[in-house]
Amino acid sequence: MSVEQSVLERSAHACELCGSTDAVGVMLVSPKTLSTVDDSIAVCAACQSAMNESVLDAKQWRCLTDSMWSPVPAVQVVVYRLLKRLDSESWAQDALDMLYLDDDTRKWAEQGVQAANVEATVDVNGAVLQAGDNVVLIKDLDVKGANFTAKRGTAVRGISLSDNPKHIEGRVNGQRIVIISAYVKKS
Ligand SMILES: [Zn+2]
Numbered sequence: 420m421s422v423e424q425s426v427l428e429r430s431a432h433a434c435e436l437c438g439s440t441d442a443v444g445v446m447l448v449s450p451k452t453l454s455t456v457d458d459s460i461a462v463c464a465a466c467q468s469a470m471n472e473s474v475l476d477a478k479q480w481r482c483l484t485d486s487m488w489s490p491v492p493a494v495q496v497v498v499y500r501l502l503k504r505l506d507s508e509s510w511a512q513d514a515l516d517m518l519y520l521d522d523d524t525r526k527w528a529e530q531g532v533q534a535a536n537v538e539a540t541v542d543v544n545g546a547v548l549q550a551g552d553n554v555v556l557i558k559d560l561d562v563k564g565a566n567f568t569a570k571r572g573t574a575v576r577g578i579s580l581s582d583n584p585k586h587i588e589g590r591v592n593g594q595r596i597v598i599i600s601a602y603v604k605k606s
Pocket residue numbers: 434435436437438439462463464465466467
């Protein structure tokens with residue numbers, strides 16, 4: 420079973436942040452770079468685009484007070500980062516106080532607090548990339564953990580964004596990989 424299928428099975432095809440079953444995809448949680456089930460969460464299109472806004476809409480994210488109880492560390496990490504961005508809200512502060520993360524998970528979560536940001540994801544020319552865009556690789560990329568090189572000129576269709584603006588995800592040679600956004604050109 421692919422990583423995507425396994426994650427969607429874990430989440431019963433629902434968004435692990437808000438519970439929606441509408442347009443649910445799989446997102447790798449930064450700064451992890453190799454897509455695995457444990458490092459990925461199922462997230463709906465609405466949550467994915469909302470988390471890339473420069474200012475979070477607090478009302479929309481009240482769902483975090485439920486999803487914070489997820490037993491999945493990758494979900495806890497994303498919830499923690501979002502709550503940190505919402506900590507001007509008293510309910511979000513309360514939730515952060517209650518959110519229990521073990522040491523490794525906390526370290527992981529904090530690594531991304533700076534990355535979980537306001538920057539847009541852009542290609543080599545500074546063009547803003549969005550989920551679903553098609554891009555072309557502008558250099559050969561050795562894919563860590565998989566034994567192949569993604570060749571310059573390879574088209575990657577229907578990319579996903581990650582919560583790190585410097586990374587996108589896409590399928591090359593049938594494998595979902597993380598690609599540095601500066602190494603692609605929007606097509
Ligand atoms: Zn959602």
